[in-house]
Amino acid sequence: xxxxxxxxxxxxxxxxxxxxxxxxxxxxxxxxxxxxxxxxxxxxxxxxxxxxxxxxxxxxxxxxxxxxxxxxxxxxxxxxxxxxxxxxxxxxxxxxxxxxxxxxxxxxxxxxxxxxxxxxxxxxxxxxxxxxxxxxxxxxxxxxxxxxxxxxxxxxxxxxxxxxxx
Amino acid sequence: xxxxxxxxxxxxxxxxxxxxxxxxxxxxxxxxxxxxxxxxxxxxxxxxxxxxxxxxxxxxxxxxxxxxxxxxxxxxxxxxxxxxxxxxxxxxxxxxxxxxxxxx
Numbered sequence: 001x002x003x004x005x006x007x008x009x010x011x012x013x014x015x016x017x018x019x020x021x022x023x024x025x026x027x028x029x030x031x032x033x034x035x036x037x038x039x040x041x042x043x044x045x046x047x048x049x050x051x052x053x054x055x056x057x058x059x060x061x062x063x064x065x066x067x068x069x070x071x072x073x074x075x076x077x078x079x080x081x082x083x084x085x086x087x088x089x090x091x092x093x094x095x096x097x098x099x100x101x102x103x104x105x106x107x108x109x110x111x112x113x114x115x116x117x118x119x120x121x122x123x124x125x126x127x128x129x130x131x132x133x134x135x136x137x138x139x140x141x142x143x144x145x146x147x148x149x150x151x152x153x154x155x156x157x158x159x160x161x162x163x164x165x166x
Numbered sequence: 167x168x169x170x171x172x173x174x175x176x177x178x179x180x181x182x183x184x185x186x187x188x189x190x191x192x193x194x195x196x197x198x199x200x201x202x203x204x205x206x207x208x209x210x211x212x213x214x215x216x217x218x219x220x221x222x223x224x225x226x227x228x229x230x231x232x233x234x235x236x237x238x239x240x241x242x243x244x245x246x247x248x249x250x251x252x253x254x255x256x257x258x259x260x261x262x263x264x265x266x267x268x269x270x
Contacts (some may be wrong), residue, residue: 047212052229088233110231111196118240119225123218125181125241131233133194164194164231 051114057106057141060114064104066143066150072097075153077142086134086163095126095144095151102145103128108154109138111164135164171265175251182245182269184216185237186253192234211236211255218242219249245269 051063061067078092093103103126105115115132126144134140137158144151172187188211195208208230216224224240242251247269254264 047227052227092239107231112229112231115229115231117227120240121221121223123221123223123243125243127239127241129237129239131237133192133231133233163233164196 048114048117051117052112054114055112057108057113060106060112061143064114064117064143066104066145066152069143069150069152072144072151072153075142075144075151077140077153077155079140079155079157081156082158082160083134084160086136086159086161088131088163089134089140089157089159090129090131091140091142092129093127093142095146097126097144097146097151099147100126100144101147102143104143104145105130105132106141106143107132107134107138107157108141110135113141133163134159135162170263171253171255173251173253173265173267175267175269177245177247177269180243180245182218182242182249182251183239184242184251184253185239186216186265188214188236188238188255188263190234190236190255190257192230192232192236194230209257209259211257213256214238214253215255216240216242216251216253218245218251220252 048063051060054060054063074096076094079089083089091105095103101119103118106113107115118128120126134157139154140157141152141154170189175182175184190211191209193206193209195205197206198204199206210230211228214226214228215222223242249269250266251269252264252266254262256262
């Protein structure tokens with residue numbers, strides 16, 4: 001039994017440990033959110049295992065349904081041209097495509113290219129900023145799903161020290 | 167762990183700019199313990215959900231390639247003073263954490 005199927009069993013069992021966070025000041029309010037329980041247990045909802053496990057870029061795109069993505073200049077992707085530390089590569093995305101519903105981040109040459117999927121409602125600005133690990137210099141590929149169609153923009157990021165830890 | 171998340175939500179007009187920092191090792195399963203030489207197992211946040219006044223606005227699926235101590239910044243429209251913004255994560259071991267803040 002490998003690590004992945006153990007995790008599948010854990011997901012099925014939905015073992016949970018709630019971590020309490022202490023309030024530091026009026027700006028940071030951390031609560032044991034017993035009053036706010038997401039109606040659907042998060043891990044019972046989708047985690048696209050096939051897409052995240054995919055080692056080939058083509059498979060990752062296939063499993064998110066994005067094989068026919070159209071290049072778009074309406075996706076603003078900000079990432080460093082040279083990342084000193086592949087463990088922390090800042091990626092900032094703004095989508096100007098109407099009806100943006102999801103933003104995907106891929107690092108083409110990572111052992112598993114798909115890094116993150118962000119599904120957003122219309123109450124959100126189509127903007128995400130986060131930090132990712134890159135194992136080596138590679139294209140960072142951002143896909144946007146809008147009104148059911150996929151769009152793509154890429155940027156080459158050079159990595160001086162790889163960030164996957166191996 | 168005493169303090170596993172920090173959140174900062176600032177109203178800019180009627181848009182809430184939300185920045186969240188989550189304390190989590192985001193282990194890739196590729197690192198070796200420097201002392202024992204054993205592989206440190208995969209341990210990463212898989213799901214993140216953010217809500218605005220109880221309604222889900224962001225639903226994210228992550229891999230172990232999101233950086234350690236994940237930072238995420240997003241913006242919620244039609245926001246106003248008194249609104250509640252909450253963020254919750256779950257990792258591959260079934261551990262969870264959540265945080266809530268009220269917009270000033």
